[in-house]
Structures are given as C-alpha cells and as structure tokens.
Amino acid sequence: MHYANGESTPCENVLPDQFRGCSDLNTSAFLRRMIRAERPDLVVFTGDNIFGSDSTNSTRSLESAFAPVIEAGLPWAAVLGNHDQEGTLSREGVMRHVAGMKGTLSRVNPEGVEIDGYGNYHVEVRGAVGSVVSNKSVVNLYFLDSGDYSTVAGVGGYGWIKASQQVWFKQTSERLQSEYMREPEPQKEPAPGLVYFHIPLPEFASFDSSNYTGVGMDGGVGSASVNSGFFTAMLEAGDVKGAFVGHDHINDYCGELTGINLCYAGGFGYHAYGKAGWPRRARVVSASLEKAVDGGWGGVESIKTWKRLDDEELSTIDVQVIWTKGSPGRRK
Amino acid sequence: MHYANGESTPCENVLPDQFRGCSDLNTSAFLRRMIRAERPDLVVFTGDNIFGSDSTNSTRSLESAFAPVIEAGLPWAAVLGNHDQEGTLSREGVMRHVAGMKGTLSRVNPEGVEIDGYGNYHVEVRGAVGSVVSNKSVVNLYFLDSGDYSTVAGVGGYGWIKASQQVWFKQTSERLQSEYMREPEPQKEPAPGLVYFHIPLPEFASFDSSNYTGVGMDGGVGSASVNSGFFTAMLEAGDVKGAFVGHDHINDYCGELTGINLCYAGGFGYHAYGKAGWPRRARVVSASLEKAVDGGWGGVESIKTWKRLDDEELSTIDVQVIWTKGSPGRRK
Numbered sequence: 001m002h003y004a005n006g007e008s009t010p011c012e013n014v015l016p017d018q019f020r021g022c023s024d025l026n027t028s029a030f031l032r033r034m035i036r037a038e039r040p041d042l043v044v045f046t047g048d049n050i051f052g053s054d055s056t057n058s059t060r061s062l063e064s065a066f067a068p069v070i071e072a073g074l075p076w077a078a079v080l081g082n083h084d085q086e087g088t089l090s091r092e093g094v095m096r097h098v099a100g101m102k103g104t105l106s107r108v109n110p111e112g113v114e115i116d117g118y119g120n121y122h123v124e125v126r127g128a129v130g131s132v133v134s135n136k137s138v139v140n141l142y143f144l145d146s147g148d149y150s151t152v153a154g155v156g157g158y159g160w161i162k163a164s165q166q167v168w169f170k171q172t173s174e175r176l177q178s179e180y181m182r183e184p185e186p187q188k189e190p191a192p193g194l195v196y197f198h199i200p201l202p203e204f205a206s207f208d209s210s211n212y213t214g215v216g217m218d219g220g221v222g223s224a225s226v227n228s229g230f231f232t233a234m235l236e237a238g239d240v241k242g243a244f245v246g247h248d249h250i251n252d253y254c255g256e257l258t259g260i261n262l263c264y265a266g267g268f269g270y271h272a273y274g275k276a277g278w279p280r281r282a283r284v285v286s287a288s289l290e291k292a293v294d295g296g297w298g299g300v301e302s303i304k305t306w307k308r309l310d311d312e313e314l315s316t317i318d319v320q321v322i323w324t325k326g327s328p329g330r331r332k
Numbered sequence: 333m334h335y336a337n338g339e340s341t342p343c344e345n346v347l348p349d350q351f352r353g354c355s356d357l358n359t360s361a362f363l364r365r366m367i368r369a370e371r372p373d374l375v376v377f378t379g380d381n382i383f384g385s386d387s388t389n390s391t392r393s394l395e396s397a398f399a400p401v402i403e404a405g406l407p408w409a410a411v412l413g414n415h416d417q418e419g420t421l422s423r424e425g426v427m428r429h430v431a432g433m434k435g436t437l438s439r440v441n442p443e444g445v446e447i448d449g450y451g452n453y454h455v456e457v458r459g460a461v462g463s464v465v466s467n468k469s470v471v472n473l474y475f476l477d478s479g480d481y482s483t484v485a486g487v488g489g490y491g492w493i494k495a496s497q498q499v500w501f502k503q504t505s506e507r508l509q510s511e512y513m514r515e516p517e518p519q520k521e522p523a524p525g526l527v528y529f530h531i532p533l534p535e536f537a538s539f540d541s542s543n544y545t546g547v548g549m550d551g552g553v554g555s556a557s558v559n560s561g562f563f564t565a566m567l568e569a570g571d572v573k574g575a576f577v578g579h580d581h582i583n584d585y586c587g588e589l590t591g592i593n594l595c596y597a598g599g600f601g602y603h604a605y606g607k608a609g610w611p612r613r614a615r616v617v618s619a620s621l622e623k624a625v626d627g628g629w630g631g632v633e634s635i636k637t638w639k640r641l642d643d644e645e646l647s648t649i650d651v652q653v654i655w656t657k658g659s660p661g662r663r664k
Contacts, residue, residue, distance in 0.1 A: 152567045152568055152570070154567075154590050154591055155567055160564065162568070163499045164495075166498075167495045167496050167499055170495065202559070226563065226567060227559040227561055227563070227564060228561040228564040228565075229495065229559055229560040229562070229564070230561070231558065232560040232561070235487055235558060236484055238484070238485075258487055
C-alpha cells in the first residue's frame with residue numbers, strides 16, 4: 001500500500017489526468033472496492049504497508065492504511081516489507097503495533113522460539129462446521145519476515161529469510177501435516193499450504209513470459225543478491241502450493257516451479273512507483289472445499305487465483321487454478 | 333578415497349601402463365606419501381571415504397581407508413559423502429563407526445541439538461602454548477553432512493545442507509567469535525573459519541577459468557539441483573574464509589566469492605573416476621601464526637593452500653594465499 005499521510009500524500013506514476021487530487025486515499029478507496037467486490041474471508045497485506053520515510057507518524061499511517069479492512073470487520077494479516085520501518089517505528093515497533101490492531105491475525109513471532117525478524121507466524125483455517133475436518137486446518141497459511149536490507153558487509157541489496165525462520169516453518173508444516181493425516185478422520189494427503197512474505201525469492205527469476213501468467217515489467221526480480229534457501233525449505237516441507245510476495249510493483253505474474261506457484265501480489269498502492277495507465281491491482285486467492293461422499297464438506301479441493309484491476313469495471317484478469325487435490329504434488 | 337576391498341579393488345581411469353597391480357592400495361600409498369611429505373597437524377577426509385557399493389564389509393573398508401593416518405598417529409576428521417552408506421552400514425552407522433575410531437576428532441552430531449544428517453561437528457584449534465590466545469580457538473573448523481541424494485519428490489540429484497544444520501553452524505560460529513573477541517585478551521577480528529563437507533554448493537558454479545585457480549574438467553558442478561542457502565549462512569556467520577569439498581573428481585579449483593574461497597579438495601582415490609594421465613591429488617591448507625609485538629605467538633596471520641600431485645616428484649602446484657589478517661573480509 002505504501003501508505004504515508006493520507007490526503008496530503010500524492011500518487012506516483014498515474015496518468016496526467018488522474019494526478020490531481022490523487023493520494024493515499026485512492027489506495028484506501030481501492031481497498032474498500034476490493035472488499036465490496038470479493039467479500040474476502042481474509043485480507044493479507046504483503047509488506048510495505050506504510051512508506052515509512054514519507055510518513056510523519058508511523059502509528060497513524062498504520063491505523064489509516066488498515067482502516068478499511070477493520071471497518072469492514074474482516075480478519076486480516078500483514079507481513080513487513082523493506083519500507084515499513086523507515087518512519088517513527090522500528091521493524092519490531094511496526095510489527096508489535098500491527099499485531100495489536102483490531103481484527104488482525106498477525107503476530108510478532110512464535111513463542112519460545114529463537115527466530116530472526118518480526119512477523120513470523122502461521123494461521124490455521126478449520127474445515128466447515130460439522131464436517132469431518134472441522135477440527136483440522138484445511139489450508140495452512142504461513143507468514144514470514146523477509147527482512148529489509150542485507151546486513152552482511154560486502155553483500156548489497158535486499159534482505160532474506162534466515163535459517164532460523166526456515167526451521168520454524170518446516171517444523172510447523174510437519175506438525176500440521178501430521179495432525180491432518182492422523183486420527184481422528186485421517187486425511188490421505190496434506191492440506192495445501194500458502195506462504196506470504198514481501199521480497200521475492202531468487203527462484204522468481206526462473207520464468208519468462210512463455211511460462212508464467214501475468215507480466216514482468218520490473219526489469220528483473222528484486223530479490224536478495226544471495227539465495228538463503230527458502231524455496232528449498234518449501235520443497236522439503238511438501239505442503240506448499242503457492243508463495244505470494246509484494247516488492248516488485250510492476251511484476252504481477254504467477255509461475256510454477258516444481259509444484260510451487262511463485263506469485264506476485266501486484267502493485268496496489270498509489271503512493272508507490274508503478275506504470276501510468278497500467279492500473280493498480282490486487283491478487284485474490286480462493287480455496288474451494290470438496291464435497292465428501294456423504295454430502296458433507298471435506299477438505300480443500302482446488303485453489304484458484306486471479307487479479308482485480310482498479311479500473312472502471314474492477315476487471316478480473318489472469319484466472320488460473322494453481323492446485324487441485326490429488327495432482328502430482330511435491331509430497332514426501 | 334572411494335576405498336572398497338583393498339588389493340582386489342582395481343583402479344579406474346589410469347594410463348594402460350599403470351593399470352596392472354593398481355588398486356585401493358595405491359590410494360593408501362598416496363596417503364602415506366602425503367603424510368611423510370607434508371607432516372600435517374590434521375588430516376581431513378571430505379567424504380566418499382569408502383565406495384559402499386563395491387565394499388563387501390563397510391567396517392573393514394573404513395578401517396583400511398583410514399589406517400595410514402591412524403598408523404601415523406595423526407589427528408583426523410571425516411565427513412560423509414554420497415557413497416559411504418552404499419555398503420553394509422547406513423549413514424548413521426558409518427558415522428558412528430568413524431567417530432569411534434582411533435585418533436579421530438570426528439563426531440556424530442552435537443549433543444542436545446535437533447539436526448539433520450550425521451557428522452555435523454566443529455573443531456577448535458587453540459593458540460600456541462604460552463601465547464595470549466592459548467585458551468582461544470585461532471582457527472574454527474566446521475564439518476557438515478551435505479547429504480547423499482534428494483528425498484523430495486520431483487526434485488532429483490544430490491543432497492544438501494538443511495536449515496537445522498545452518499542454524500547450528502551459525503550459532504557455533506557466533507559463540508566462537510564472541511569468545512575470541514572478548515576478555516581476557518580480546519582479539520580485534522574473528523579467528524578465520526574453514527568449512528568441510530562433500531557436495532559442492534551451487535555457488536561453486538560462479539567461476540570460470542578466468543577467476544579460479546586450478547581446473548574444472550568435470551563438465552559442471554555436481555551440486556544439488558536446488559539452493560539450500562548454506563553459502564548465505566557462511567556469509568552471515570562472517571568468519572569463514574574457505575569451504576572445501578570433494579565430490580567432483582576432476583575439478584580441483586579454488587575461486588573466491590564475496591570473501592569466501594570455494595575450493596575443491598581434488599580427486600584422491602584410485603578406485604574412483606578420474607582422468608588417465610592426470611595425477612590423483614590432495615589439497616593442503618596451511619595457517620600461519622603471527623608474531624605478537626612482545627615476540628610471542630599471536631593468532632592466525634594468513635591461510636595458504638596448494639595441491640600435491642601423486643606423480644614422481646609429488647609436485648606442489650597452485651600455491652595461493654586465500655586470506656590475510658586485516659584484509660577486507662566479510663565481517664559483520
């Protein structure tokens with residue numbers, strides 16, 4: 001969202017006739033529009049929620065940025081980007097504030113675990129009430145802090161997900177898979193997992209326009225200059241079907257690599273670089289439940305994704321199925 | 333070493349006039365020759381110590397393979413390759429046996445730590461007796477199990493160093509650095525670290541003959557098909573100056589990447605593929621102590637490496653200094 005001070009914070013990279021009166025409030029309006037159109041069960045913010053260096057008060061910027069989703073009474077989750085801490089709050093300060101806000105499922109970090117970063121947590125989504133999986137997580141959502149900038153001398157560029165976070169992630173995934181597949185009501189394959197963080201992995205650069213859906217206009221992938229192995233950790237975990245990131249505003253593609261869809265969320269905020277005439281956009285992820293033999297609801301049957309553009313029609317584009325139950329996955 | 337059954341196990345890829353009577357015993361003879369010539373303080377074996385699938389008794393193969401270094405009364409350390417477990421012992425079994433052998437500093441794993449693999453341990457090398465660093469580790473040696481083969485469905489190829497091992501490695505490095513730089517006799521920069529494992533990291537493919545010393549004739553780098561982030565973990569740790577691997581028999585180069593020298597040990601064993609007419613070889617690493625102002629010994633001043641060829645002269649080639657104290661390193 002790149003939210004700063006609201007009405008006084010101008011839009012970037014919009015057409016000349018859109019510039020006048022365009023501000024952070026357009027970002028909020030787009031968020032309200034998305035909520036009305038999609039009626040989501042959960043809204044995820046993939047970092048750079050506020051643009052710290054243009055914000056005079058980070059707390060106030062956070063309150064304004066997330067206001068639409070709180071007003072709508074929806075559950076929501078956020079991770080840190082590389083700009084959130086550039087204002088009056090540190091990374092820890094931003095994440096502590098976010099975790100205390102109304103309606104959020106965000107947490108600062110798992111308890112009793114030594115871990116790098118702020119905002120590493122997971123969310124379990126229970127199956128339908130009354131169904132056999134009503135006490136199990138049918139979609140495992142993982143949220144991680146991908147850092148801001150390298151702190152290693154001689155290594156420039158952006159941050160990365162550290163080994164401590166990967167160990168926590170793999171242990172959490174293993175526990176959820178084992179709970180899902182054991183008594184009572186043992187399921188035959190793990191529930192799908194979806195992962196959210198800010199900075200794309202180096203593996204996002206594995207594609208070209210022939211094997212992804214969407215566009216890549218950012219002149220490359222703004223990943224860290226080193227590979228810290230999180231893609232491999234997701235492969236090892238075995239339940240992850242999609243990873244969703246922010247960071248590159250004018251890349252909005254999804255590409256599949258060895259069973260995991262690597263997807264950009266799409267540039268959302270108006271006080272953020274973009275491409276004039278190329279509408280701001282948001283990615284939607286939808287998980288459909290299967291009908292069990294007895295007619296009741298089962299686990300998740302398929303996961304779809306599409307984007308909505310902030311144009312007149314709130315156009316839906318790039319609809320794709322990224323996972324179907326029983327398809328050749330990366331199971332151990 | 334690729335040791336199997338001794339005298340009955342033939343050499344591979346030697347010249348026609350060398351083949352007759354050539355066996356595992358030539359590997360042992362080369363090891364004895366190296367020990368006599370270099371009089372090392374420590375001998376490190378970088379995996380595929382035995383060639384399990386041609387060994388009728390893994391225990392006996394291990395005993396024979398390491399016999400020369402035990403007979404010489406030298407301390408030694410070994411890690412697992414991808415072939416050690418292909419005989420009558422599992423990976424755990426091989427490592428347990430190795431860790432119990434005479435004179436070895438090898439250990440199965442650190443105690444009280446949940447960690448992947450077998451043979452993850454470190455060795456501290458104390459400073460000179462009577463010197464200010466006599467109670468500190470002046471060279472930190474790290475040994476890791478880089479696995480054998482991928483166990484992830486849909487991902488082929490070799491194994492890799494997991495996040496749990498990286499967390500242990502970084503914590504160990506952090507502790508050693510803090511001990512070295514704190515009272516009593518606080519040192520100004522961390523002691524150099526050297527890391528040993530079997531399978532080269534994907535980053536070994538960052539070089540070409542213009543920026544490495546040695547040769548790369550193996551038609552590429554036999555790393556895992558995914559990047560598990562251990563190179564990044566070494567950068568984060570900050571003390572590592574060199575990483576030494578086996579695996580690719582006819583690559584023997586060292587190349588420097590952001591302050592860390594990535595080096596092949598060089599193909600040593602005669603019952604292992606090689607190149608006829610291209611002598612088997614071994615890498616030597618030498619750490620020199622500095623003289624303190626008062627004339628006593630200090631910490632390590634520089635680290636050199638070279639290779640010895642198993643030719644008539646036991647030729648020394650490719651001498652290079654890979655680190656000098658105070659040089660721009662990757663310190664945090």
